[in-house]
Amino acid sequence: MISTTPHADPTSPQLPGQMHRELRGGVRLSGDVLLSHGLLYGILVAYASAVYGIVVTCGGFIYWWTINPPWWFTLLALVIIVATILPVRSWLHTCIDRLVYDWHDDPYAVINELRQHLDLEPDQTPQTILPAIVATIAATLRLPYVEITAEFGSGAQTTTYGTQLTQTDPLTIPLIYRDVQIGALHTAGRRPNEPLSASDLRLLHDLARQVGITLHAARLSNALQASREQLVTAREEERRRIRRDLHDGLGPTLAALRLQLGALRHTVHDNPDEAVRILDELRADVRSATADIRRLVYDLRPPLLDEFGLVGALRNLELSTDELTRTVDAPAELPSLPAALEVAIYRIASEALHNIVRHAQATHCAINLDVDETTATLCVTDNGCGLPASYLAGIGHRSMHERATELGGSVTILPMLAGGLSIIARFPRTGAQDD
Numbered sequence: 001m002i003s004t005t006p007h008a009d010p011t012s013p014q015l016p017g018q019m020h021r022e023l024r025g026g027v028r029l030s031g032d033v034l035l036s037h038g039l040l041y042g043i044l045v046a047y048a049s050a051v052y053g054i055v056v057t058c059g060g061f062i063y064w065w066t067i068n069p070p071w072w073f074t075l076l077a078l079v080i081i082v083a084t085i086l087p088v089r090s091w092l093h094t095c096i097d098r099l100v101y102d103w104h105d106d107p108y109a110v111i112n113e114l115r116q117h118l119d120l121e122p123d124q125t126p127q128t129i130l131p132a133i134v135a136t137i138a139a140t141l142r143l144p145y146v147e148i149t150a151e152f153g154s155g156a157q158t159t160t161y162g163t164q165l166t167q168t169d170p171l172t173i174p175l176i177y178r179d180v181q182i183g184a185l186h187t188a189g190r191r192p193n194e195p196l197s198a199s200d201l202r203l204l205h206d207l208a209r210q211v212g213i214t215l216h217a218a219r220l221s222n223a224l225q226a227s228r229e230q231l232v233t234a235r236e237e238e239r240r241r242i243r244r245d246l247h248d249g250l251g252p253t254l255a256a257l258r259l260q261l262g263a264l265r266h267t268v269h270d271n272p273d274e275a276v277r278i279l280d281e282l283r284a285d286v287r288s289a290t291a292d293i294r295r296l297v298y299d300l301r302p303p304l305l306d307e308f309g310l311v312g313a314l315r316n317l318e319l320s321t322d323e324l325t326r327t328v329d330a331p332a333e334l335p336s337l338p339a340a341l342e343v344a345i346y347r348i349a350s351e352a353l354h355n356i357v358r359h360a361q362a363t364h365c366a367i368n369l370d371v372d373e374t375t376a377t378l379c380v381t382d383n384g385c386g387l388p389a390s391y392l393a394g395i396g397h398r399s400m401h402e403r404a405t406e407l408g409g410s411v412t413i414l415p416m417l418a419g420g421l422s423i424i425a426r427f428p429r430t431g432a433q434d435d
Helices: 031-062 071-101 107-119 126-141 198-267 272-300 303-315 339-360 395-406
Strands: 145-152 155-162 170-177 180-188 325-329 364-371 375-382 410-415 421-428
Touching: 031 071, 107 126, 107 198, 126 145, 126 155, 126 198, 145 198, 170 198, 180 198, 198 272, 272 303, 303 325, 303 339, 303 364, 339 364, 339 375, 339 395, 339 421, 395 410, 395 421
Parallel strands: 325 364
Antiparallel strands: 145 155, 145 180, 170 180, 364 375, 375 421, 410 421
């Protein structure tokens, strides 16, 4: 969880006039707040005095022959003041805010300023954009407290600017992108016991929409970076595994072959029987080394794909039982598919058949492969017993999901009405490209 307090960071943008004074009761007010209050109530006092003076003076002109106008002129002045003081106060409130805080309710100008601050960030990551967003909103609208909580792949992250004044009403605005809430914007009023105005709320909601788009872009960037790191990690792990297999498997085998060949050279004439025994050992070791090489090659890419193509490889998948029949329905000629996509389809089909043989108690399974311009779909169905009510996904099903997700696809497991299961794997053809 990220927690940023820009007031403690001299490099962060500061709210102007943020010279807090401690008032009685523990309420912290800034110089801007004191200035705006002073202007507001000073002008209101002047307004009330002016209205009273004008009404009473007009009464004096009307009743010029009297020393004092009738008492009801004074009452009229008070009624006018009471009736107009709230609208005048609201209008003055907005004008003074614009004067003192130097902001206006044009959402495009504020959003443009937010974009300019974000453009200055070289890395559009949550660690960089969240502090920039809360600082810009607080500085632009002169809000003493702004907090954003957003969901990212690593969990919820919260960034806070300033501190919430006591006796202020908190406000929470959801951050939404395409009808999905991805975070929340928390703020509060500028003054104790005074909520934000309607124009403030409209502007904050406009900003929230822009922030939602920005956070979604940051989430995509974060996911892309995580995907790249996973790709690099997987590649290095694969290299480590191959190195270990070569070093621990083929290496000792080839070294033993070299020693046996040396021994054979010295015994072939002197001891033919011993030479025959060494040759038998050499044959067994060569067979073992060949099996190791085939296993390594198969782990990298199933050789059936190169020998028969994807459809032929699906037709030649090995079954460990004769009690299961199989049909394969696929186009006679497939369009060119990326190698990674071919391997994923083959592996998922192989795992599905393996699960059918082990768990389904089925007598027949069908493999259907369909490829159009945008999607490749593999469907494996069986007439077995289906999934139990207490089913928990095992290693095989998780492996199928992982293989599909790596290429931007998905795997769905559905029960059949007549019994059995249908495993459907869908892949975008643009989601898997050759390296």
